[in-house]
Amino acid sequence: MTVKVILVDDHSVVRSGLRRLLESHKSLEIAAEADTGELAYQIYGEVLPDVVLMDISMPGMGGLEAAKRILQRYPQARIVIFSMHEAVSFAAQALKAGVKGYVTKTGLAEDLVQAVLDVSRGKTFLSQDVAQKIALQTLIGETNPLQQLTSREFEVFRLLAEGKRVEDVAEMLKISQKTVANYYTLIKQKLSVSSPVEMVRLAMKHGLIDAE
Amino acid sequence: MTVKVILVDDHSVVRSGLRRLLESHKSLEIAAEADTGELAYQIYGEVLPDVVLMDISMPGMGGLEAAKRILQRYPQARIVIFSMHEAVSFAAQALKAGVKGYVTKTGLAEDLVQAVLDVSRGKTFLSQDVAQKIALQTLIGETNPLQQLTSREFEVFRLLAEGKRVEDVAEMLKISQKTVANYYTLIKQKLSVSSPVEMVRLAMKHGLIDAE
DNA sequence: CATGAATAGGGAAAAATTCCCGATGGTTTT
């Protein structure tokens, strides 16, 4: 009984590497590849895989957006996101979206295989490093205010914290500047920061951005 | 031939410690202490010390401000600033103001004595850690854009980067919001950043603020 | 003493932010 997997990443080199890695395990079969979220969504219906393994950051519709689309049409879909972000918030957003696995690229290669296997059996998989951070945060009783943000708010927040102007964000997200401005105000309220400066520092504290 | 020193720090405990440290060296004599920049300025005229050893961060007139006042009236004054900031920019500002020595608190205790002795003999003293950073920056050819800022601009920049609002800065510096706003625009130009976000990241990169 | 740099701020226009509100489309609850 093999597990059918769809591989989604915009870099073909990465896809090859992943394919090799996963196929080294006999019960895994790469049924299809896709280089965009849009394509992944299309072929999902044709292939009906057991698991989708998808990069979080891709041009156009990102991994999370694509995951949400798929889950909307196929609520039972099992999706594993892999990501370069070790930040807790990204994992939180992904799981909130209904994704079943979150693996960081800095983790072990075996983790990826394990994640796909676990998820194919209905389990949930979370990378060791992220799990540890969350566990520690929880134990200390520290709350992550970023988790109050909705998916869209988080997206806007991240872009603004990266230094994008309201105008740019509006364009990237294809929504009006007005909407972004309104989100901005709302986000600042939710995070109880009063200036862009505090916002950046918060983002930095939670590992969303670096000082370079 | 002893060296007369004025000790300036707002914490009396720190003053005691410094006094003990410096007096362990027989050629140093603490002629007076002051807990504010204002007071330091006043007693400078009465005591006419060989060296002023002054903390950079004090309520009211900070160490740099006080140093500038003293140097204005007594251009031959020899002042050593000690500071918790290892950031290059602080040292740069201090030396630009005419201070003869800059010692970080993280350095060795002996450095402080050495600094006072060196400066008393007309030499200039710069803490090892800061000197090293500057040297490395210079060798790499990296320029520190913060050095383009004037003293006042730097002050405004630092406060804004810390998260203070324009209004707060105006109040703290006892100048109008209008002036701060104008400085703000000017600073962004000089540093060629276009948003508060970039400003914070620059400040963090240069160690003026931490991510907490 | 002229010159230039640093500091301080006014006035007016432009841009960003806030606040309030309405609309739509999913989900969840009852």
Place this chain on the structure above:
DNA sequence: AAAACCATCGGGAATTTTTCCCTATTCATG
């Protein structure tokens, strides 16, 4: 299934911030 909710999206208008341009004062320096 209807009702209630929430996320998303944006318009309008008031307010605040930011920008740009100019002027004045002080001080150090050639």
